[in-house]
Each structure stands twice: as structure tokens, then as C-alpha cells.
Amino acid sequence: MTPTSATIAGALSVLNAISFAMFAMDKRRSKIGARRISERALLISAVVSGTVGAWIGMRTFRHKIRKRSFVAAVVCMTAVDAVVAISLLLLTR
Secondary structure, eight states: OOOOHHHHHHHHHHHHHHHHHHHHHHHHHHHHTOOOOOHHHHHHHHHHHOHHHHHHHHHHTTOSOSOHHHHHHHHHHHHHHHHHHHHHHHHTO
16 A cells, blocks of 8 residues: 555655654753753754754744754755656656
8 A cells, every 4th residue: 555645745744743852852951051952963853753843843943053063964865855856856757
């Protein structure tokens, strides 16, 4: 049984929301001086949960946007995500 496009879109929405929430939590923790979410965990969430949610989180909370290495990593992940998405679209036609 193949997943429908609605199922895939729903799953991607949830995963991107998780990534967004992780950036929100880390920004909040940074402001109150609490233990932070590691950059590695944020990058893993971007890969697994979605780069769109990571980008929106970075921009909304102005979080991690000054760290060039972090932004470069998210840019690379976004490029890979785009290639995978386009490939899947072309393969499912």
C-alpha cells in the first residue's frame, strides 16, 4: 500500500512543526539561562523533521542566524531536501 499525498503532506507538516518547536524551545531556554538544546540536536531535527520548520524557526525567533557554519549546514540540508522532493515527485508520476 502506497501512502497518499495527503498522508505524506500531513506527516511532513507534523515533522516540520517539531523542528520549529525545537528552535522555539532553544531560544526560550537561551533567554532564561536554562540548559540548551545542542546544535547537533537542532541540525538532526532539521534533517529528520524538516528544513522548512527549521528555517521558519530560525527566522521567527532570530535564532542561530549569526552562526555561519550552522546556517551553511541548514542550507546544504535544504538543497538535499529539495533534490529528494523533486526526485520523489518525478518518480511518482
